Amino acid sequence: MxxxxxxxxxxxxxxxxxxxxxxxxxxxxxxxxxxxxxxxxxxxxxxxxxxxxxxxxxxxxxxxxxxxxxxxxxxxxxxxxxxxxxxxxxxxxxxxxxxxxxxxxxxxxxxxxxxxxxxxxxxxxxxxxxxxxxxxxxxxxxxxxxxxxxxxxxxxxxxxxxxxxxxxxxxxxxxxxxxxxxxxxxxxxxxxxxxxxxxxxxxxxxxxxxxxxxxxxxxxxGGKSPAIIDGSADLDEAAERVAYGKLLNAGQTCIAPDYVLVPQNSVQAFAEKVRAQMRRMFGTDPANKDYTAVISDRHYARLEGLVADAASRGAKILQPAKPNDPNWKAHRKFPPTLVVGASEEMAVMREEVFGPVLPVLGYRDRTDAIAFVNRRDRPLALYWFGKDRAARDEVLSRTVSGGVTVNDCLFHFTQINQPMGGVGASGxxxxxxxxxxxxxxxLKPVFYRSKFNRLADLYPPYGGKIARLEKMMRFMS
CATH class of the missing domain: 3.40.605.10 (Aldehyde Dehydrogenase; Chain A, domain 1)
Known part of the structure; x- marks a missing residue:
């Protein structure tokens, strides 16, 4: 320099x-x-x-x-x-x-x-x-x-x-x-x-x-870490845990659930349950001291753009009772938001959200959900909710991610005896x-030779001794 x-x-x-x-x-x-x-x-x-x-x-x-x-x-x-x-x-x-x-x-x-x-x-x-x-x-x-x-x-x-x-x-x-x-x-x-x-x-x-x-x-x-709600899941329990995982630090968490896959016939019911849990945890007052602000005006504007794009493309937007209260923006608190019926062409499904905006999508069957995850970059985290062990193990074996929490979100990160890391585009x-x-x-490998070892037989001149040693090594390999 x-x-x-x-x-x-x-x-x-x-x-x-x-x-x-x-x-x-x-x-x-x-x-x-x-x-x-x-x-x-x-x-x-x-x-x-x-x-x-x-x-x-x-x-x-x-x-x-x-x-x-x-x-x-x-x-x-x-x-x-x-x-x-x-x-x-x-x-x-x-x-x-x-x-x-x-x-x-x-x-x-x-x-x-x-x-x-x-x-x-x-x-x-x-x-x-x-x-x-x-x-x-x-x-x-x-x-x-x-x-x-x-x-x-x-x-x-x-x-x-x-x-x-x-x-x-x-x-x-x-x-x-x-x-x-x-x-x-x-x-x-x-x-x-x-x-x-x-x-x-x-x-x-x-x-x-x-x-x-x-x-x-x-x-x-980071990336788009999915949460998969199996047909065997308790929707009330899953909704509470997804809501917490999403809204911790106002969603500004690299392992936050980025989107949720729900059986098609449960999409609306699940979204309503998540909204109810979000309201129970953080209320509807932007001044709530338990709810964290978005880091900057630029990031706030980015989240607004994601939601506006999704709405313009036909998604249903669920927010607290008073989402238009100007105090949200004045406090730089982004209202907890669910994007119901998100589709792959929406920006919210093409970018990592990194905020309190949660797309909710329906899937037909387990194979459909697994295929949806596997069409994207390897996520940093994956979350699975349900009671069907066979379904759980199929998802675990057929998807690749940095880490997994089963029937909750985030907590694999806190396990100090487990490694934390990504895979592919997630790290x-x-x-x-x-x-x-x-x-x-x-971790430096060190070989300590013993004075009784016959390694000198490998040295030239070779002659008959090398043939005997070769025969012994082939027998042992």
């Missing part, structure tokens, strides 16, 4: 990166105590500023439910740190690997090593949790971390930068600014691993930039718990 042509933020980013790389090469493997100390300091970053983080995130959103910030962000980060702290000693230990008979009495081991410097490009929708959860895995694995927060949450980003700077040396972990030029340059740095959470469109650009350096990437993207790679530790480690 030609320093004469770069700004101060870019020079600062490059200098910080190079300094961190240098330290990662001279001090490549922090011990258990050092890693546990870093995890404890990361917890302190959150614990010491918990209320300020809540307020900053709410300020960035225009209004963010304090309860949702606590349960969907703070507590999940604490859970990640607690789990890593408890299991880190076991994760760091060399792993025994079986040795083929012909090489005995030698030994094989897998030794986890830090990759080096990990870059994290964080999203705006869950800025605390989706920033620090991958950082937990990276730190546990012994890496150094640079975080680029989203420019859409400036209050949070400034607070995180300050809080991390107070607890961590810049050679361990740091948070960059959110300047546009920094965002564009970040993915071009030769990180040892890069994590990006965001849209599929931007994910492709990040992967392309990282690919020039052969930087491995973990992409947590690549995974983290959470030990999966994060492994993602950010190099």
């Amino acid at each position: 030609d320093r004469s042509l770069t700004s101060a933020p870019l020079r600062a980013l490059e200098d910080a990166f190079q300094a961190m790389v240098a330290r990662s090469r001279t001090e490549p493997a922090p011990n258990l105590a050092e890693r546990l100390d870093r995890l404890a300091r990361l917890r302190a970053v959150v614990a010491d500023s918990e209320e300020r983080f809540r307020q900053a995130i709410s300020a960035d959103f225009g209004h963010r439910s304090a309860v949702e910030t606590t349960i969907a962000e703070t507590l999940l980060v604490f859970s990640e740190i607690r789990h890593a702290t408890k299991h880190l000693k076991t994760w760091m230990a060399p792993q025994r690997v079986a040795t083929a008979l012909q090489f005995l009495p030698a030994r094989n081991r897998l030794i986890p090593q830090p990759l080096g410097v990990i870059g994290i490009i964080a999203p705006w929708n869950y800025p605390l949790q989706l920033t620090l959860a991958p950082a937990v895995g990276a730190i546990a694995a012994g890496n150094r971390v640079i975080i680029k927060p989203s420019e859409l949450v400036p209050h949070f980003s400034a607070l995180l930068k300050d809080a991390v700077g107070q607890k961590f040396d810049a050679s361990e972990m740091l948070v960059t600014g959110t300047e546009d030029e920094v965002a564009k340059a970040f993915a071009t740095l030769p990180f040892d691993h890069l994590v990006f959470t965001g849209s599929t469109r931007v994910g492709r650009l990040v992967a392309e930039a990282a690919g020039r350096n052969l930087t491995p990437v973990t992409l947590e993207l 690549t790679g995974a983290y959470h718990g030990e999966w994060g530790f492994r993602t950010f480690s190099k």
Whole structure:
């Protein structure tokens, strides 16, 4: 990089990166105590500023439910740190690997090593949790971390930068600014691993930039995650759980149900039940403190466009009792909306919704529903509701998605012993718990030869000994 042509933020980013790389090469493997100390300091970053983080995130959103910030962000980060702290000693230990008979009495081991410097490009929708959860895995694995927060949450980003700077040396972990030029340059740095959470469109650009350096990437993207209501489902139960999954964070959740497939004869009844549950949970007052605002005017206008397009193409729009109340827009709260009778040509079925708008479509039979899902990109999540185990297992075996929750929404994400990741257009790679530790480690295979091993028989001159050894190896293979 030609320093004469770069700004101060870019020079600062490059200098910080190079300094961190240098330290990662001279001090490549922090011990258990050092890693546990870093995890404890990361917890302190959150614990010491918990209320300020809540307020900053709410300020960035225009209004963010304090309860949702606590349960969907703070507590999940604490859970990640607690789990890593408890299991880190076991994760760091060399792993025994079986040795083929012909090489005995030698030994094989897998030794986890830090990759080096990990870059994290964080999203705006869950800025605390989706920033620090991958950082937990990276730190546990012994890496150094640079975080680029989203420019859409400036209050949070400034607070995180300050809080991390107070607890961590810049050679361990740091948070960059959110300047546009920094965002564009970040993915071009030769990180040892890069994590990006965001849209599929931007994910492709990040992967392309990282690919020039052969930087491995973990992409947590999104897409249109379906909910399938089987004919055996309890509609009241399914409606309540879909309503919650859709309206958490006002639908600004990458694994929120993006559309619902319902048996044709139950479409209207199910939609009415979901609307009733949405009204019960959040009422019809835009000032409801439990209901989160849309992140920006641009995103609000996008949602308005999706609904208007669907209505113009014949869909039935179901909203709260007073959807035209100007206070919805004044508070930047988008009214919970169902698009009944959505069709494939509508924009709401071609784009990821990422808001409190839920298309409801009918299907003829199970095969029809499965085919509908499989005609689209692999979703980040899939939800199935019903009591018919054979029907459930058929859907699970014939569809591919990043993860599944059966008879509810979202909760597969909270299972810390399970990996979280996408597939195809919804992402690549995974983290959470030990999966994060492994993602950010190099599991180095090491072969320990025994002095009693006959491997020297492979060396020339070959003669008759190689024939005997070949015969033995063929017999053992």
